[in-house]
Amino acid sequence: MRTPEQLLSFSQSALLELRERSPLVQCITNTVVTNFTANVLLALGAAPAMVDIPKEAGSFAELASGLLINLGTPHAEQREAMLEAVSGANRADSPWLLDPVAVGSLPVRTALAQQLRGLRPSVIRGNASEIIALAGSGRGGRGVDAADEVAAAQESAITLAAAGSVVAVSGPTDLILDQQQRVLSSNGTPILTRITGGGCALGAVMAAFAGLSNDRLASTVAAVSVYTVAAEIASSNSQGPGSFAPAFLDSLASIGPDDLAARAKLTVVQVGQ
Amino acid sequence: MRTPEQLLSFSQSALLELRERSPLVQCITNTVVTNFTANVLLALGAAPAMVDIPKEAGSFAELASGLLINLGTPHAEQREAMLEAVSGANRADSPWLLDPVAVGSLPVRTALAQQLRGLRPSVIRGNASEIIALAGSGRGGRGVDAADEVAAAQESAITLAAAGSVVAVSGPTDLILDQQQRVLSSNGTPILTRITGGGCALGAVMAAFAGLSNDRLASTVAAVSVYTVAAEIASSNSQGPGSFAPAFLDSLASIGPDDLAARAKLTVVQVGQ
Amino acid sequence: MRTPEQLLSFSQSALLELRERSPLVQCITNTVVTNFTANVLLALGAAPAMVDIPKEAGSFAELASGLLINLGTPHAEQREAMLEAVSGANRADSPWLLDPVAVGSLPVRTALAQQLRGLRPSVIRGNASEIIALAGSGRGGRGVDAADEVAAAQESAITLAAAGSVVAVSGPTDLILDQQQRVLSSNGTPILTRITGGGCALGAVMAAFAGLSNDRLASTVAAVSVYTVAAEIASSNSQGPGSFAPAFLDSLASIGPDDLAARAKLTVVQVGQ
Numbered sequence: 034m035r036t037p038e039q040l041l042s043f044s045q046s047a048l049l050e051l052r053e054r055s056p057l058v059q060c061i062t063n064t065v066v067t068n069f070t071a072n073v074l075l076a077l078g079a080a081p082a083m084v085d086i087p088k089e090a091g092s093f094a095e096l097a098s099g100l101l102i103n104l105g106t107p108h109a110e111q112r113e114a115m116l117e118a119v120s121g122a123n124r125a126d127s128p129w130l131l132d133p134v135a136v137g138s139l140p141v142r143t144a145l146a147q148q149l150r151g152l153r154p155s156v157i158r159g160n161a162s163e164i165i166a167l168a169g170s171g172r173g174g175r176g177v178d179a180a181d182e183v184a185a186a187q188e189s190a191i192t193l194a195a196a197g198s199v200v201a202v203s204g205p206t207d208l209i210l211d212q213q214q215r216v217l218s219s220n221g222t223p224i225l226t227r228i229t230g231g232g233c234a235l236g237a238v239m240a241a242f243a244g245l246s247n248d249r250l251a252s253t254v255a256a257v258s259v260y261t262v263a264a265e266i267a268s269s270n271s272q273g274p275g276s277f278a279p280a281f282l283d284s285l286a287s288i289g290p291d292d293l294a295a296r297a298k299l300t301v302v303q304v305g306q
Numbered sequence: 307m308r309t310p311e312q313l314l315s316f317s318q319s320a321l322l323e324l325r326e327r328s329p330l331v332q333c334i335t336n337t338v339v340t341n342f343t344a345n346v347l348l349a350l351g352a353a354p355a356m357v358d359i360p361k362e363a364g365s366f367a368e369l370a371s372g373l374l375i376n377l378g379t380p381h382a383e384q385r386e387a388m389l390e391a392v393s394g395a396n397r398a399d400s401p402w403l404l405d406p407v408a409v410g411s412l413p414v415r416t417a418l419a420q421q422l423r424g425l426r427p428s429v430i431r432g433n434a435s436e437i438i439a440l441a442g443s444g445r446g447g448r449g450v451d452a453a454d455e456v457a458a459a460q461e462s463a464i465t466l467a468a469a470g471s472v473v474a475v476s477g478p479t480d481l482i483l484d485q486q487q488r489v490l491s492s493n494g495t496p497i498l499t500r501i502t503g504g505g506c507a508l509g510a511v512m513a514a515f516a517g518l519s520n521d522r523l524a525s526t527v528a529a530v531s532v533y534t535v536a537a538e539i540a541s542s543n544s545q546g547p548g549s550f551a552p553a554f555l556d557s558l559a560s561i562g563p564d565d566l567a568a569r570a571k572l573t574v575v576q577v578g579q
Numbered sequence: 580m581r582t583p584e585q586l587l588s589f590s591q592s593a594l595l596e597l598r599e600r601s602p603l604v605q606c607i608t609n610t611v612v613t614n615f616t617a618n619v620l621l622a623l624g625a626a627p628a629m630v631d632i633p634k635e636a637g638s639f640a641e642l643a644s645g646l647l648i649n650l651g652t653p654h655a656e657q658r659e660a661m662l663e664a665v666s667g668a669n670r671a672d673s674p675w676l677l678d679p680v681a682v683g684s685l686p687v688r689t690a691l692a693q694q695l696r697g698l699r700p701s702v703i704r705g706n707a708s709e710i711i712a713l714a715g716s717g718r719g720g721r722g723v724d725a726a727d728e729v730a731a732a733q734e735s736a737i738t739l740a741a742a743g744s745v746v747a748v749s750g751p752t753d754l755i756l757d758q759q760q761r762v763l764s765s766n767g768t769p770i771l772t773r774i775t776g777g778g779c780a781l782g783a784v785m786a787a788f789a790g791l792s793n794d795r796l797a798s799t800v801a802a803v804s805v806y807t808v809a810a811e812i813a814s815s816n817s818q819g820p821g822s823f824a825p826a827f828l829d830s831l832a833s834i835g836p837d838d839l840a841a842r843a844k845l846t847v848v849q850v851g852q
Contacts, residue, residue, distance in 0.1 A: 065340045065356050067611045071775035076820045081775065082681070083611050083652055089685045106356055108383055110654055135355070139362045227559065229344035229354065274349045275555025282821025286773065338613045338629050379629055381656055408628070412635045500832065502617035502627065547622045548828025 034214050035251060037299040044255035044297065045290035047242055052078035056098035056244040060237050061085040061115050063105025063134065066230030069278070070101075073234040076285040077259070079241040090114035094121030098244030100129035101237045102149060104142040112145055119152050128155035128243035131198075132236040137166035150193070155243055156253055157193055158201045158236045161186035168192040183208050187215075199249045201239065203232050207257050211250045218254065219298040220261035222268035224277050235260050258297045263288045265296060307487050308524060310572040317528035317570065318563035320515055325351035329371035329517040333510050334358040334388050336378025336407065339503030342551070343374075346507040349558040350532070352514040363387035367394030371517030373402035374510045375422060377415045385418055392425050401428035401516035404471075405509040410439035423466070428516055429526055430466055431474045431509045434459035441465040456481050460488075472522045474512065476505050480530050484523045491527065492571040493534035495541035497550050508533050531570045536561045538569060580760050581797060583845040590801035590843065591836035593788055598624035602644035602790040606783050607631040607661050609651025609680065612776030615824070616647075619780040622831040623805070625787040636660035640667030644790030646675035647783045648695060650688040658691055665698050674701035674789035677744075678782040683712035696739070701789055702799055703739055704747045704782045707732035714738040729754050733761075745795045747785065749778050753803050757796045764800065765844040766807035768814035770823050781806050804843045809834045811842060 035043070057080045062070055067083055074081040084093040087110060094100050100122045102115050122129040131154040133146040146167055150157070159167065161183050168189035183204035190200040194211050202208040207218040225231035239256040246252050266288065267280035308316070330353045335343055340356055347354040357366040360383060367373050373395045375388050395402040404427035406419040419440055423430070432440065434456050441462035456477035463473040467484050475481040480491040498504035512529040519525050539561065540553035581589070603626045608616055613629055620627040630639040633656060640646050646668045648661050668675040677700040679692040692713055696703070705713065707729050714735035729750035736746040740757050748754040753764040771777035785802040792798050812834065813826035 063356070064337055064610050065344050068341055068614055068775060071611050072820065072824075075773050075775060083609070084681070084685065085652060086654055086687055089687050093685065106358060108359055135357070139357065139366065141359055141362050227348050229341060229348055271556075273556030273559040274345065275552030275557075275559070278345075278555075279552060279821030279825060282824075283817075283819030284821075286819040286821070336629070337610050338617050341614055379631060381632055408630070412630065412639065414632055414635050500621050502614060502621055544829075546829030546832040547618065548825030548830075548832070551618075551828075552825060 034303050035301065037301055040216065040251055040254050040299050040301070041293060041297050043248070043251040044258045045293050047245055047252060047255040048259055048288070048290060048293070050245050051241060054245065055080050056241050057082060057096065058099045058101065058237060058241045058244070059084055059094055059097040059118060060101045060103070061090065061111060061118055062101055062103035062233060062237070065105060066233040069230040070234045070237045072282055073285060074237055074241060076282040077238065077241065081237070085111050085114045087113045087117060091117035091121035094118040094127065095125040097127060099240035100127065101132065101240040102129060103132040103134060103233055103236055104136065104146060105134040105233060107142050107145060115145070115149070119149060123152065128240065128249065130154060130156040130158060130236050130240045130243065132158050132233060133163050133167045134233070136163050153196065154198050155249055156199045156201065156239055158203065158239060160203050160232065164193065164200065164202050165189045199253045201253055201257065203235065207261065209250065209253050209257060213303070214250065215302045216250070216254050217300045217302070218257045218261060220258065220265055220296060222264050224268050224271070224274055225264050227274040228278050254299065258293055258299065259288060262292055262296045266292065307576050308574065310574055313489065313524055313527050313572050313574070314566060314570050316521070316524040317531045318566050320518055320525060320528040321532055321561070321563060321566070323518050324514060327518065328353050329514050330355060330369065331372045331374065331510060331514045331517065332357055332367055332370040332391060333374045333376070334363065334384060334391055335374060335376035335506060335510070338378060339506040342503040343507045343510045345555055346558060347510055347514060349555040350511060350514065354510070358384050358387045360386045360390060364390035364394035367391040367400065368398040370400060372513035373400060374405065374513040375402060376405040376407060376506055376509055377409065377419060378407040378506060380415050380418060388418070388422070392422065396425065401513065401522065403427060403429040403431060403509050403513045403516065405431050405506060406436050406440050407506070409436050426469065427471050428522055429472045429474065429512055431476065431512055433476050433505065437466065437473065437475050438462045472526045474526055474530065476508065480534065482523065482526050482530060486576070487523065488575045489523070489527050490573045490575070491530045491534065493531065493538055493569060495537050497541050497544070497547055498537050500547040501551050527572065531566055531572065532561060535565055535569045539565065580849050581847065583847055586762065586797055586800050586845050586847070587839060587843050589794070589797040590804045591839050593791055593798060593801040594805055594834070594836060594839070596791050597787060600791065601626050602787050603628060603642065604645045604647065604783060604787045604790070605630055605640055605643040605664060606647045606649070607636065607657060607664055608647060608649035608779060608783070611651060612779040615776040616780045616783045618828055619831060620783055620787060622828040623784060623787065627783070631657050631660045633659040633663060637663035637667035640664040640673065641671040643673060645786035646673060647678065647786040648675060649678040649680060649779055649782055650682065650692055651680040651779060653688050653691060661691070661695070665695060669698065674786065674795065676700060676702040676704060676782050676786045676789065678704050678779060679709050679713045680779070682709050699742065700744050701795055702745045702747065702785050704749065704785060706749050706778065710739065710746065710748050711735045745799045747799055747803065749781065753807065755796065755799050755803060759849070760796070761848045762796070762800050763846045763848070764803045764807060766804065766811055766842060768810050770814050770817070770820055771810050773820040774824050800845065804839055804845065805834060808838055808842045812838065
């Protein structure tokens, strides 16, 4: 089990490594947030590529360092591309992340999410409602809102993690867990919920960090820490959700190890305790 | 007939109610403005959901508080989803808004707009060219520009309103009318025409307000007043179209009843006068 | 052959003419950058229209002053619309620009790019990797990054220009050439590579300028000069990629002939020298 200090140290190194290696991150994501997602990755220092059509998505996924599958607007062509891309990532043993947006009562994405869940995502990210719905224990959210508290989703997250995925539940306190341990991250700002893509782009950042290391739990914690600390810094430089978005991108471009040391709030609980 | 004072008072209450109830607004809109539209709704306090695929759009529309149908980039899958969503909204007796972007000479969207017009939209919003073209009395615009003046579209708007819709014509002075009365709203800033989605996002805001009250005319006036007064405030805090957009979102997040009282410019004319 | 002074003078006049005539620019472009592309055109003073569906794209292209074909996310419906639009532009003898994003190893867009190349684009724009791949002499980039230097793409650009297109290679120094001469433009800022759409939107601006004059080389140089000088001005008004984007739009809206005179860095080399 890693200590909070070890996770912080890992996050600091991972941030520098991401900037140096500029990992290629394939994003198959919804039409609402593609622009913001690409800008978040570019600001941070990664290289986004939105290759999301059949006959291209699979071979590209074999080359990419990480893959994001986000179900926000799963048009037919994109659904086919998602399955090809996941096959490509699995062939190449590359990490991929599932973000089951608004899964639950909406039938197309819910069926697709269950199918994708069976293909062994490296990381699953969602709000509490989505995690509960994906695990089969709730009826899902009303879109991208989170009606459930993070704590209420813990059992569902544990269920999903039993198949080998790291699971991250977003909320005022983020929960990241695998079969061995649970990590709570208490950074961030409520204003992230007042811009679209605040959660979706975090999934892309997790995919970027996942490509840098085989320690999936620590990589996912690094993504959450970097993203939410950058958001905290940005919130103090903005007057509302409009000015927050550019300030957040600026913050992602300038955040450094010292910012993480000064602000990251991580706690670790061994599973079973 | 409502007086300007009553419309102002309604708008002030509606703004507060919107923030308190955070209505779920389903948006089936064009690929250019999805991100901005979602951010406008979030900044204002509503909950956007871009559920725009067949087999999901219809059942979701039954749950949503309001629905936006925007014809800017009507891809085949989205056209099918639009018809399902309108059926869902009509089954649930929920309000829905038609924004017939660039209708007129472009055949696919023009045929679809006429079909949708027959399905009894609660509100129809467009620039003068679009309203004239939808009513069958002009050849439409050259995209989203408005070649006609608002006044020239008044007869067309009256024609469309005869079937029961509230009709809103956007321009330097906005015209909102139903079968009983006409309201002129003189707020806003020309810079709204220098950012993409300035009109499209207003349609989403109208759908958000429509979900709060059965008084469709007053709700549409409230949407116009809140949106254009927020734009006025933002224009004085920006140096061009780039800095205007985030300032506008900040302004939508902070605008209050006092801002409406200080700035809203409404006049009312009884139909027939 | 034009001198740098003549190209500067042409650029200054073209900028004023663009603002006065507000050319209608049809953009069939990728889902990541549609919003930014439309905002760039609006800020500059052009009129964007994203008409990208079959049965509409072709007739609209006959009316538009310029057409952008960008292969970033070439969904099936858009591919069909692209071919219709190019036919329409060629029927009307209107200029159109091909931006072969990430062409090379990705099979769908690479085949489409070769087909489009045969349809006589007025202008071809890409980074060095894309130009090399389109000319058949390299394996393309890993997305929208440019792995090759601009100089290495010069022979490929000359190959492409032999069929009559103006070819523009983006990089720290931009290269614009036709069969008669090569122009080097040394303005810009590295931060343009840290926002998504920095290159894609330049293609749209080239299509806007192309509609104003039959001098395709000078028009393309004008687009590059206006765009990169505006970017330089914006970079000194911003703190990172987030604040750069709105500052860039503000700069595009306010840039004038004097800014070009003060900053444009153009050199001209006759082909064969």
